[in-house]
Amino acid sequence: MNDNTLMIRLGDLVEQAPKRRRARISAREAFRNLWPLARVWRLRLALAAFCLLVSSACDVAVVAVFSYVTDHVLTKGDLGLVWVPAVLWLGLAAVEGLATFAGNYTLSWVGENFLRRLRDRTFHHLQQLSPDFFESRPTGDLVERLTSDVDAIEGLVVTTPVTLFTCAANAVFFACAALYVRWDLALLTFAAAPLFWLAARVFSKRIRSASREERDGNGALTAAIEESLANMTLVQAYNRQDTQGAKVHRESVAWMGAVIRQYRLSYAYGPLATLVETVCLLSVIVAGAWEVASGRLTLGGLLAFSAYLGYLYPQIQSLGSVQLSLASSTAAAERVLEILETRPSVRDPQAPSRSGRATSAAAAPPSAAAPGPRARGVLSFDRVGFTYPGTRRPILDDVSFTAWPGQLVLIAGPSGAGKSTVAKLLLRLYDPTTGTVLLDGRDIAGLPLSRLRDTVTLVPQETMVFDASIGENIAYGRPGASVEQIRRAAAGADLEAFVDSLPDGYDTPVGPRGRLLSGGQRQRLAIARALVRDTPVLVLDEPTTGLDEASAARVMGPLQRLMADRTTFLITHDTRLAEQADAFLSVEHGGLVVPAALGLRGRV
């Protein structure tokens, strides 16, 4: 083959990219990765912790007042002495109420703000990932990660550290108070504390693995439901309701198994901890009763001591249960970090480099590139080869050509040959495996992605329409487009007459997935949306599919006028359109030839 020949080789068999599952991480590691998103509210967290401590201090004081009332008022029967402690008690209750409100409210405020931030950041990161990431993962599972998994992480980063701190501080308060009343009895009861910790530790490992199973199962169930709903017309037309029902049932059973295992573990831990606590309290009461009987402890002292223990054990129990809630939050964090740690295979040269988890989770979104002068639109492939990630067979091999402004370049060839792949490379949805794609002589890998995508407009094969009005759908291509610009784009896509015939014109809603429009009308809407962008390069992937011959001709007419000063790639099976093209790329199994007269240059 000579220099005027373009050969595009095909990969006919494609393997699915393997699903990557994140290695297990510790709660501490997960916290370290996600804490940067909450750090900005650390003073509020400190305030919340302080308020909760004040609330506990009030509890300690209330018990002391109660003990005083028992020993100095109740046993002496002098009602005149009751008023001062009563007022003090009331004051303490009011301060405790205020402190509890302020502490809990502040904690919830920080928790919800952290969640919003984490969800925004995860979604932003998700939008940077390449198409192969989405193609290899069920949408329902990603939705679960962005919703319930993100929600579960709040405990790990916000509530748990404050709970740990306040429980530990409270435990110290109540322990000191108990020591003050009777140090020997107190030391006896503290000996039981490690039992709570041990029980929680044994349970937390099992709960963590059950939580991960539960979250994966929930993701799989949502994905199965989402798939069935999205393809309901096919399911009903082919009478496959039973198959889809069985699939959802299977996922539901698997999920239920994991949830029940989780319940079994949590419910078993609660009574075990209560049993330990009861044994400890009973031994104190028995020992205390002995002390009261022998006159070494007053009744008020015993009541106060028991009350302090009644406060102390739940704190110690909470310190142990923190491990259990951490186990479940860490399982959720693993699934969200899997997204945050996936590095986009196509990266913006201006974006700060993101290495490691901490920066992935905490990095600020890259700012939009400053607008530059309008590109001319000279697009070249220089010895481009391409293999899809996770597959071995090359789809394109050593392809070279140059397309000039004003040219209509037709890309034709059989189904599965690699025509849409050429479009994806032009838009940098993927980077070539070998060779370079150039815009105006510059490697597009060195251009800010936003600049490239402001220069090249793709009308994808699959028509995508938003649940909004016709006018809003067209303006999606150019935020802030004027009515005149929207009208011109609609006229260019042969849509104007149809819109004018509607009572609400451009304000007519198209419904979810554009269901109120026909396939052809959706197609023309997508073309109008591309035209309103007015970019130097236009890539149309099968724009006339779904249109009858007359409509196809009507679309091609205005399109050709609009193509006058831009570079247009037209991917089509319709070789009749070749007559209107300035250049012709034929992608065929086994390679292909481009006549030199068409101005394209290719090499094998």
Ligand SMILES: Nc1ncnc2c1ncn2[C@@H]1O[C@H](COP(=O)(O)OP(=O)(O)OP(=O)(O)O)[C@@H](O)[C@H]1O
């Ligand atoms: N994300 C992907 N991962 C792996 N292989 C892929 C991916 N997308 C496409 N392929 C494979 O690449 C080959 C070329 O696909 P492409 O969509 O470019 O073909 P096409 O010529 O546009 O086909 P059609 O005319 O049917 O739209 C096909 O064999 C396809 O299976």
